[in-house]
Amino acid sequence: MLVKVFGSAVFGIESTTITVEVNIDKGIGYHLVGLPDNAVRESSYRISAALNNNNFKLPGKKIIINMAPADIRKEGASYDLTIAIGILAASNQIKSENIHEYIIMGELSLDGSLQPIKGALPIAIKAKEEGFKYLIVPNDNAKEAAIVNDVQVFGASSILEVINHFNGDNKLTPTIIDTRAEFYKNIDFPEFDFSDVKGQESIKRCMEIAAAGGHNIILIGPPGSGKTMLAKRLPSILPPMTLHEALETTKIHSVVGKTKNNGLLYERPFRSPHHTISDIALIGGGNSHPQPGEISLSHNGVLFLDELPEFKRGVLEVMRQPLEDREVTISRAKFTVNYPSSFMLVASMNPSPSGYFNDPDSPLTSSPQEMQRYLSKISGPLLDRIDIHIEVTPVPFDKLSDDRKGESSVAIRKRVTEAREIQSERFKDFENVHYNAQMSVKQIRKFCKLSPESLTLLKTAMEKLNLSARAYDRILKVSRTIADLAKKSDISQDHIAEAILYRSLDREGWLG
Template identity: 50%
Template structure:
């Protein structure tokens, strides 16, 4: 007797269909799973057999073969348990085998028959919605919120195998749920942190506004306790709201990583990730024997914050270069290659020297010039190269600290200006395949960043007298373009250019 159940698995962040075929044959009792199963899938037979027994059903002593097709892709994880169990019960005739044709199922089984949550349910729901709209998706009840994002999809959330068997036998009713997005309006920032809570630091706040407006990466340098971490954590509050497609992509990544908050549907806030500096390569960019998204992908569409940048291992920072350039992480394995999206705004913070007080006039810095040079050399040039804005965050003075925050601008106000500037860029680049000023290439620089003679003169002075590189010159132009956009100005004026030059602290120092 043969019985077939449709299931699915996830590669990268997308799901593909998997046919679970179960065959019962005469012969010595055995249970084989084929179709390149990894350990967790091979162990599934133990869980499935116990779960069926503990739900009160008896399997005959037969030769059981389970095939997971397509058989040439590696299968991992526990999500096939439920389909294997249903296939077995279909093959024995305990439930009608033909009824299974109308369903797509995923779920992990406990020995007692409880159906436990699995990763990547949203990707599976989208697969079901797009490719098998006629089928009903059976999922663990705990995964309902994320699966219900797939509009119009018929979903059967189940708590345990016994209920499901009785449902198929017509002994019990389970109410199906239809996917619908209740919270489509992603326009509201739901985080609580606001830039208004940060006293003083006007330059840094303005730099954050410029960075957010043009999609620039940002580096903050300052003594301990000046508010760098505090500022960075509030950057998502001034970024534009996520587009619906972005929300789906981000939610998929979190679902695949198993990091979606419990009972949480669509993620609408831009992510903020701040990995500790002891992080490994794999944890940062993703990978592993069965690849998982890394921190850079978890920060997709949001902020990747590297606090205490020089403390990161040099090699870890090096592996960031390619994903930052391509906005995605490519992982190649013997039998597959996959990619995780990784479009992030990189924000980094560091102290000016090992003791932290080199730029603080109120403290004596104890570091020798050599120590300072070694400390800063830990940040590789190529990485620094991808950071358009470098600002100083000085230690706060007492009178700035006690200033009432009511005078400070709220994130919402800053965000309005950011949105306006983004709209200008979207319009300007609509036929160029880029989104913002940070992504401008040489051609766009030439076309959209023309300077008047005073501008040329200033830039010439900066490059020739201060010894800035041509590359730094390009970055200044991009920044000036963003500042002009924030100013609703078609042309780049001297004031825009000189503000942009302020944002190259490291270039000016060295």
């Protein structure tokens, strides 16, 4: 008897429906075809043990299983449940009248219990697109898959529950989630709040500007000055994610199995990889089974690179294209995968190998030559993609011992959100531009027009402070954001003057 059941293969952050054809005929043998990898081939042992331990059995006949389309490689153990239900249906051990309406996925343990799978959300989205009515996944994936409307999602803890469901003995209960209600109910702030930061008012202002315009930022300062503390609090002042952004972010995390049955992700991601990370771990990829890297996992959020000069130069250089295009293209001989990577880059670094520079009270000092050599580990093209450079100084004792709370993240976020709304209105006619940091040269010329007085100030600053040519457009972008925070339609001299302060690494004595 021939039976067709349906599973799904996740490729990149999209999925493809897989038809599992099970044919049972006279003879003896178990043949699995359709480009399966070793994990899929080994499914026969897991299926056999799981069925035996639940009082069912593999038929002692010739079993041929074809996984179509045959030119797509099938990977992982998540097809165990699909194949097992196909075998039971083909051997008439379960009823299969409407089995064609189901997508079935799950990894089997030897006792028949189901282990969670990766990519449940892309699978559910594809099931909806292709008109499937039902989706069966392990319990741990049910909440995540149920985000998708118009598909009934059943969570099961064992193969026996799935068998009973098809036989009508004990139907599975669908997992129902009101996606919008769940999302808006759970919009909250992260654990870290700017009210905990003592002093550093100028740096907080700088972080507010970066958040309002989506600008990449680098913090330069000695150890203990609060660089990491400030960076961890940046997500708390970013505007809340839209429902579309939340779905897009959850989809990426689902592919790598990081949702942990939390359903929809409602907080912007904050990723902080160690400086020993490889280029593939950062950018994404892999030879046979491509995975998103850290820059894609931080999509719609923040990527924090602590101690930037300690990262391998080659690792940092692979970020140049994603910072511009806001997506990553992984190309191999047999496949090409695109991952979204629209993130805010926040980097921190010491000003020199010792951590101190030109500070007579510091325990260690570095010469200008040592500092120059240390800073030269970061390439000019990468720094060119960082809009804001700011020096962070240690907090004095009287500030540290002050019991008064600083301004909360809630108050700062309100101003940031208002500035983003102004930018959304400004760029509504541009498809891929949503905030100031994404402006092209043409858009800068259109939206960042300066008065003669402001132009004179900028010219004087560039000549006297030895600012590089690459600083010009960055200053205009940042000044546009400062004007938006002040709810001003025109960029004034004050806005230009403040933006000039945020180009430390362009000055002579830093990178020259």
